[in-house]
Amino acid sequence: MDGDKTATEILRSAEERIEWVLSNPDISEWLKHALHGAMDRDPVDLLNELEILNALLRPKCQCLIETSYSWSIAGPRNSH
Numbered sequence: 001m002d003g004d005k006t007a008t009e010i011l012r013s014a015e016e017r018i019e020w021v022l023s024n025p026d027i028s029e030w031l032k033h034a035l036h037g038a039m040d041r042d043p044v045d046l047l048n049e050l051e052i053l054n055a056l057l058r059p060k061c062q063c064l065i066e067t068s069y070s071w072s073i074a075g076p077r078n079s080h
Helices: 007-023 029-038 043-074
Strands: none
Touching: 007 029
């Protein structure tokens, strides 16, 4: 687990952070909806699905960010 913390302390801390996110008006409704949906999920299934989301979305987002950054530095490429 997490150093000297007990399972109860770790769970309490996680629940407090989740509540903070859910109550924060600057957090997207998409993430809040995902958190609500995750509350009663089997933790093994949830971790597996988090890995799938990460594997699917991280490369796409990184590519879009890098492409956008490259474009903003170099400008649009001349297609001639």
